[in-house]
Amino acid sequence: MINSTASAPIAAWIEGIGILGPGISSWPQLQALFTAQENYASAKTVVPVAELLPPAERRRAVQMVRLTLAAGLEAVTHSRLNAAALPSIFSSSSGDSQNMHAICETLASSEREISPTRFHNSVHNAASGYWSIATGSTAASTALCAFDGSFGAALLEGLGWLATEKTPILLVVYDLDYPEPLRSLRPVPDAFCAAFVLAPQRSENSLASITAHLAVDVSANKLHVPELDNLRKTIPAARCLPLLDALANSRSESVVLEYIEQSSLIVDVQICR
Amino acid sequence: MNPLQLSYFTLTTCLGAGLEANLDALREQRSGLAPCAFETVQLDTSVGAVADLDAVVLRADLAAFNCRNNRLAQHALEQDSFAQQVETALTHYDAARVGVFIGTSTAGILETEIAYRSRDAQTGALLNPPQYRYTHNPYSIADFVRRYFYLQGPAFTVSTACSSSAKVFGSAQRMIAAGLIDAAIVGGVDTLCLTTLYGFSSLQLTSSQPCRPFDSERDGISVGEGASFVLLEPQTAVASDSILLLGVGESSDAYHMSSPHPDGRGALQAMQAALQQAQLTPAAIDYINLHGTATPNNDSAEGRAVNTLFGAQVAASSTKGATGHTLGAAGGIEAVIAALALTNDLIPAGVNTTHLDPQLAIDYVLQNRQQTLRYVLSNSFGFGGTNCSLILGRQPA
Structure with missing residues (x-):
């Protein structure tokens, strides 16, 4: 065996x-749900206009563009960093399922002539392209x-970036639901997007630090709110919810995603106080 | 960033299966493009199709992955003893610490396109539903390769249109440098499908004849298909004369979804970033494998960017006249062509081009040149304004 580098985790x-x-409109609202200050009310995802x-x-x-722009901007605004200077990682299972x-x-x-706009929107990096144009x-x-x-x-790619390029980076993870007949093959219930600004060092804005590593055959964390746990199980991008639960409740702990x-990702969360 | 070595590599294109077939075609300045006779497509265009893909039978345990894209992947993996050599090399690694990062633009979408032709008249349900996860989903190709080699480490597909399989080199490089993995299999696989053929046609970006990059009469691309794979490892002391990944530069145009910035702003930024990482000056580059798709706007933007950085001093060509534009596979295929150029001291000429565009003041090579090569730069750009430049070099013996 070639010895793996024993350096400290990134x-x-x-x-x-x-x-x-x-039923989730912003990070403060999700915090309220996770801290039991608000009860989860089931509702279709509401996606704002791309101002x-x-x-x-x-x-x-x-919808795919408006969804990723809205969540991405919420994260960047929260970070007080400049969107124009941030590299970005977009990750999605579905891409724009409706367009496809x-x-x-x-x-x-x-x-068979498909519309030019539909075609250029069909690339999996369409959200990334619109983000770069918008910002x-x-x-x-x-x-x-x-x-x-x-x-x-996205998290692994982000950690690789932070370790080598040493600049903050934006992660945007999203999925859209499929219309029939593909919905039967891939039953994602609704649109979902989570965005994170990650930095290689602590700032006065830092919420927490995380490290991550892969592990095999470890059960993933579940969520106490059954409806939110159902989102975690049915929308790929929502698999990050246990991490957000730990952050919302200021719990320094190991979260399994x-x-x-x-393979699971074990994310060790250290809340900044 | 420490250089990585391309320990083993292979490619399959319309020029042939494996390194030798492709090298022979490059030496003969031959194009693999032919009038489109793919599936039920009726378009006046040429394509670069890989022969005999319908005859490929996937390994039994991977049967659920059956689609043109994964058949091409397996066909390509088994050329040049690549799979065997990689299997042997992988015995030195922990299977959970080998990454798999593969580029594609459309994966096995062809299966879904065909399935949509047979739907229940009442419900609209697909009568012959595709294996969505193993064919249509972009991850299908990385999943296929990961399972092919029984790996358990980080894996994903990069799908950034026509820069996809150039960017996988960056992902691997960063994750190895970060200590998240010890080695990686990278590559690109894209196959002909109706979405891209009719899509590029709708944008009036396909040529009715074999594409002519950097020609004053160029009028569009020829869509191709192909695959390439590379085992990337940290440089070992034993390997001399090996091919090294020295620089990866990435940028975004932030300009338009389907047209490049007219001055090639993003292309310039990507090439500069690659040079900076490789710690090389423009004058050190011996050959540029251009993105060179043969659309009027793409070649014009790239030509300007190359001229800004290199003047007309550095030999450059696009090999898409030979292979067609293999879209998400292009970056990986052209990285392997760059490696072939380095190992064979060959600057491959751009084929099909006869009248160079005088507006594009670069040293575009129309006849093969045989000369010692040390550093090659390869460009890959795509829809959404995504840009990636790679620099490969040869470690002196």
Whole structure:
């Protein structure tokens, strides 16, 4: 065996959080749910208008773009960093499922010409592209997918970035629900997006520091609120919710998040006080 | 960032399966593009199709992954003894500390496209539903490779359109440097499908003839398919004359979803970042494998960026006239072509191009050159304004 490097695990400081999902409108509201100051009320995900985009792009801004922009901006605003200077990692299992459905319907019809906008929106990095246009960020940006483990993929990529490039980075993890007939094959119930600004060192804004490593055959943390735990189980991007629960309750602890197959990510949370 | 070595690599394109077939075609300045006869597609365009993919049978335990994209992946993995060599190399590693990062733009979406043709008249349900997880989902290709080698470490697909399989090198490099993994299998796989063929056609970005990068008459791309794989490891003392990954530079245009910044702003930034990481000056680069898709705007933007940084001093060509534009696989394929150029001291000419665009003042190579090469830069850019440049080098013996 080649000895793995025994260096200290890479720490990431959480500088900002943004979130949108079914019955979840913001990070402060999710904190209220996790700290039992508010009861969870089931509702469809509400996605705001993309004010930040130039008018031509705003008109074309589909749900996927508005969802990721809103949660991403909440996290960046919370971090007090400049969006234009932040590199970004977008990760999603679905990409724009609604757009892909429309393209497949057109391609199965007698008139196969798909709309140019639908085509350029079909790339998995469309959210990343719109984000860079909206914020004017020319920094590196990537778009990942690891099926149900797409949050874990983004976190690992983010830790690699922090360790080597040593600049803060934005993580945006999202999924959209599929229309039928794909919904039967991939029953994601609704749209969800979580965004995190991570930094390589502590600032006065830091909420917590985290380190992460992979482990095999460890059960993932469950959530006390059954409806939120159901989101965790049914929307890949929502697998990060146990981490947000620990942050909301200021608990320094080890959180186990499902990654892929038998692999889990063990995230050690240290709350900054 | 310490250099990584490309311990083993392979590629399969319309030029042929494996390194030798591709090298022979490059030496002969041959194009693999032919009029499109793919599936039920009726478009006046050329494509770079890989032969005999329907005959590939996936390993029994991976049968659920059956689709053109994964068949191409397995076909490519088994060229050049790549899979065997990697299996042997992997015995030195903990399976949980080997990463798998693969680029694709459309994975096995073709399966879903075809499934949509047969739906229940009443309910709209698919009569022959695809294996969504193992074919359609972008992760299917990374999952396939991870299982092929029985690995348990970090794995994901990078899907940033046409820069996808260039960016996987950056992910691997950072995760190895961070100590999260010890080695990585990276690569890119993309196959012909209706979404990309009709999509590029709708944008009027496909040419009716084999594509002509940097030609004054260039009028669009030829879509291709292909795969490449690389085992990336920390540089070992024993390997001399090995090919090294020296620099990765990434940027965003922040300009438009499907058109590059006209001055190639993002391209310039990516090339500069790669040079900075490799600690090289532009003059050190011996050959640039251009993104060179042959659309009027793409080549113009890239030509300006290359001219700004390198003038007309550095030999450059696009190999997409030979392979077609393999989209999410292009970055990985062209990284392996860069490695072939370095090991064979070959600057491959751009084929199909006859009248160089005088507006693009770079040293675009129209005849193969045989000369000692030390450093090669490879560009990959894509929709959404994503840019990635790689620098590979040869460790002197």
